[in-house]
Amino acid sequence: MKKNELKKIIFKIFKKHKLVHKHSNICADAIINAEIVGAHSHGLSRLKMYCDRIKKNLINPKPKFKIKKYSNSILHLDANDSIGFVAADFAIKQAIKLAKRTGIGIVGVKNSGHYGLSGYYIEQAVKKNLLALCFTNAPPAIAPYGAKKSLFGTNPISFGTPSGSTAPFIFDSSMSKINRGKIRVAAKMNKKIPFDVALDKNGNITSDPKKALEGVQLPIADFRGSGLAWMVDILSGVLTGSAHSGKVKDPFDDFTGPQNVGHFFLVLKHNIFINNYLNRIKENIKNVKKLPKIKGVQEIFYPGQRKFKKYKINLNKDILISNKIKNELFELLND
Amino acid sequence: MKKNELKKIIFKIFKKHKLVHKHSNICADAIINAEIVGAHSHGLSRLKMYCDRIKKNLINPKPKFKIKKYSNSILHLDANDSIGFVAADFAIKQAIKLAKRTGIGIVGVKNSGHYGLSGYYIEQAVKKNLLALCFTNAPPAIAPYGAKKSLFGTNPISFGTPSGSTAPFIFDSSMSKINRGKIRVAAKMNKKIPFDVALDKNGNITSDPKKALEGVQLPIADFRGSGLAWMVDILSGVLTGSAHSGKVKDPFDDFTGPQNVGHFFLVLKHNIFINNYLNRIKENIKNVKKLPKIKGVQEIFYPGQRKFKKYKINLNKDILISNKIKNELFELLND
Numbered sequence: 001m002k003k004n005e006l007k008k009i010i011f012k013i014f015k016k017h018k019l020v021h022k023h024s025n026i027c028a029d030a031i032i033n034a035e036i037v038g039a040h041s042h043g044l045s046r047l048k049m050y051c052d053r054i055k056k057n058l059i060n061p062k063p064k065f066k067i068k069k070y071s072n073s074i075l076h077l078d079a080n081d082s083i084g085f086v087a088a089d090f091a092i093k094q095a096i097k098l099a100k101r102t103g104i105g106i107v108g109v110k111n112s113g114h115y116g117l118s119g120y121y122i123e124q125a126v127k128k129n130l131l132a133l134c135f136t137n138a139p140p141a142i143a144p145y146g147a148k149k150s151l152f153g154t155n156p157i158s159f160g161t162p163s164g165s166t167a168p169f170i171f172d173s174s175m176s177k178i179n180r181g182k183i184r185v186a187a188k189m190n191k192k193i194p195f196d197v198a199l200d201k202n203g204n205i206t207s208d209p210k211k212a213l214e215g216v217q218l219p220i221a222d223f224r225g226s227g228l229a230w231m232v233d234i235l236s237g238v239l240t241g242s243a244h245s246g247k248v249k250d251p252f253d254d255f256t257g258p259q260n261v262g263h264f265f266l267v268l269k270h271n272i273f274i275n276n277y278l279n280r281i282k283e284n285i286k287n288v289k290k291l292p293k294i295k296g297v298q299e300i301f302y303p304g305q306r307k308f309k310k311y312k313i314n315l316n317k318d319i320l321i322s323n324k325i326k327n328e329l330f331e332l333l334n335d
Numbered sequence: 336m337k338k339n340e341l342k343k344i345i346f347k348i349f350k351k352h353k354l355v356h357k358h359s360n361i362c363a364d365a366i367i368n369a370e371i372v373g374a375h376s377h378g379l380s381r382l383k384m385y386c387d388r389i390k391k392n393l394i395n396p397k398p399k400f401k402i403k404k405y406s407n408s409i410l411h412l413d414a415n416d417s418i419g420f421v422a423a424d425f426a427i428k429q430a431i432k433l434a435k436r437t438g439i440g441i442v443g444v445k446n447s448g449h450y451g452l453s454g455y456y457i458e459q460a461v462k463k464n465l466l467a468l469c470f471t472n473a474p475p476a477i478a479p480y481g482a483k484k485s486l487f488g489t490n491p492i493s494f495g496t497p498s499g500s501t502a503p504f505i506f507d508s509s510m511s512k513i514n515r516g517k518i519r520v521a522a523k524m525n526k527k528i529p530f531d532v533a534l535d536k537n538g539n540i541t542s543d544p545k546k547a548l549e550g551v552q553l554p555i556a557d558f559r560g561s562g563l564a565w566m567v568d569i570l571s572g573v574l575t576g577s578a579h580s581g582k583v584k585d586p587f588d589d590f591t592g593p594q595n596v597g598h599f600f601l602v603l604k605h606n607i608f609i610n611n612y613l614n615r616i617k618e619n620i621k622n623v624k625k626l627p628k629i630k631g632v633q634e635i636f637y638p639g640q641r642k643f644k645k646y647k648i649n650l651n652k653d654i655l656i657s658n659k660i661k662n663e664l665f666e667l668l669n670d
Contacts, residue, residue: 068608070438070607070608071437071438071439071607073408073437073438073439074438074439074607074608076607076608076609102406102408103405103406103408103409104406104408104409104439104441106439106603106607108607108608110608110609131569131570131574143626144623144626144635145635146628146629146632146634146635146636147623147626147627147628147629147632147635148626148627148628148629149626149627151622151623151626157563159562159566159569161569169569171562171563171565171566173558173559173562173563177556199629203627203628203629203630204629204630220555220556220559220560221512221555221556221560223508223638224508224555225555225556227494227506227508227638228492228506228508230506230623230637230638231494231506233619234466234494234496234504234616234619235466237619238612238615238616238619239466239603239605239607239608239609239612240608240609241608241609241615244615244619245618245619245622245623246622247622268441268574270574272405272406272409272411272441272443272574273403273405273409273411273443273445273574273575273576274411274445274574274575274576277573277574280573280576280579281569281573283580284568284569284572284573284579284580287486287580287581287582288479288482288486288565288580291478291479291482291483291484291486292482292483292484292538293481293482293483293538294481294482294483294534294538294539295538295539297481297482299481300479300480300481300482301481302565303558303562303565
């Protein structure tokens with residue numbers, strides 16, 4: 001489907017579900033972007049879920065943001081159960097404004113929801129020549145080190161900086177060894193999953209995707225990834241006043257209340273310490289890229305570089321939509 | 336040896352090597368602390384190296400700090416080739432002051448050196464009921480994802496928060512899958528190292544510690560750890576004006592100039608967004624700790640909890656010193 005056409009449809013769907021014009025636009029843009037970069041699990045596949053939650057009053061389509069200013073650099077946003085896209089878009093824009101004025105901007109968000117890709121917000125800051133760091137918590141997905149029950153979300157860490165080239169440096173990584181989607185695909189295809197990425201319900205390592213789906217995913221790098229996921233839960237959940245320690249609700253399965261996801265955005269100007277950052281980061285990336293490569297590797301990519309390539313290639317292509325999604329779009333339009 | 340006695344000796348050694356009274360004290364305390372928590376590779380084993388570098392004018396025993404204030408929340412420190420302990424101690428104390436006044440304190444440091452354990456500085460902030468995050472770069476140790484030559488340092492990420500209990504929550508982790516010391520021990524004992532933690536000099540995975548010593552260590556979690564190590568290099572090295580992208584000098588092997596390590600400290604008040612953080616973090620930790628455990632695990636520890644236990648146990652014990660170190664201490668005293 002043509003991107004413009006698809007965007008109009010998504011926009012209409014959100015309008016129909018009572019989001020205001022501006023918010024419908026923000027959501028449609030975020031979903032289209034996820035499709036263009038190939039992050040389909042964060043795109044159209046979630047549209048029905050968002051609409052379901054709006055209908056059940058678990059996402060507030062007309063949120064009243066409560067903003068509390070701590071200082072010229074620090075804001076707190078109570079997103080009033082807004083859809084995550086809108087809360088995160090507001091928060092990063094505020095953090096950018098604060099950083100431009102004072103060198104640093106920090107925005108903490110509570111009562112938000114799933115906002116799609118962290119890197120999408122980081123990119124807004126990087127496009128304005130700023131550095132940015134963002135953390136968000138998420139519904140239980142991975143087991144803390146030593147536990148056999150999941151509690152931390154995928155809890156991504158995302159960091160971005162201008163790179164000195166057209167492709168921005170955007171690191172955006174979940175703290176889970178494997179994503180649940182991959183386990184589901186393996187189960188469908190009767191394939192094994194790699195060793196040591198998931199536990200069965202009894203807490204034993206399993207390569208059987210079906211057993212893994214009943215069990216838990218493991219954090220990257222054992223106690224290290226567990227500690228990083230914990231840090232993300234603290235900064236985005238505990239510090240902001242959001243749900244934390246496993247209390248963020250799963251948007252697909254849990255309709256007992258709003259998700260109450262928390263986010264933490266930090267934006268920095270690149271000249272807070274020195275004046276030649278942009279030359280230095282260019283040199284930094286050049287030095288890494290020119291290293292000798294292991295067999296089979298043609299190029300050392302910096303984080304975000306591949307995604308940018310994909311984006312460029314897909315930007316002028318139509319978006320492929322499965323029949324399942326097409327039917328969903330049709331139903332949502334006529335809801 | 337009694338701790339007081341040992342501290343006096345280390346203090347004397349630094350004084351003898353021209354550090355001022357206060358700086359000698361800071362260094363002695365940091366080294367004693369590393370020994371107490373069992374981080375021997377960051378303790379006495381480095382003392383001779385520090386003194387060697389002072390004698391060769393690669394560490395400046397009487398540094399003149401240049402401090403540049405960007406705002407009430409942001410400072411830059413040119414540490415003038417100070418020993419890392421002194422630069423980091425000054426930087427964290429400044430970051431704490433800034434955070435107490437404005438909610439957030441950021442200090443970037445250039446022209447510093449190896450400062451021991453990141454968690455040691457984070458602890459200073461946590462003891463004052465603040466949250467803290469710190470990054471430092473280091474000499475080449477791990478290969479960027481796809482490369483067969485090391486460039487990033489162990490580049491630890493360290494994060495701390497008051498925990499609501501006596502043991503502070505302090506996460507402090509290198510981005511390397513294995514530390515070089517462990518590879519050296521395996522080589523000495525003719526033991527294999529785990530699969531997939533190191534490459535030989537040709538870029539092939541090896542379990543042979545001797546081949547690994549000629550090759551490179553791998554980052555945790557493949558491209559994810561590589562990205563995190565890169566982020567640390569950018570924030571602590573590129574942004575602060577320090578050496579970066581493999582240019583930080585190895586303190587043991589490279590006497591061609593000062594190390595020029597960079598650090599980045601960020602300290603936050605816990606009430607910037609909400610008022611009941613301390614109760615919330617206590618609840619957060621409780622919820623994680625009470626999860627069902629995998630077989631063989633008695634207790635789920637939060638980061639820093641084990642180290643604190645070790646600290647408490649060792650605090651009233653003597654410090655064991657090998658003959659090699661005793662000889663070094665003797666020689667350094669009589670240098």
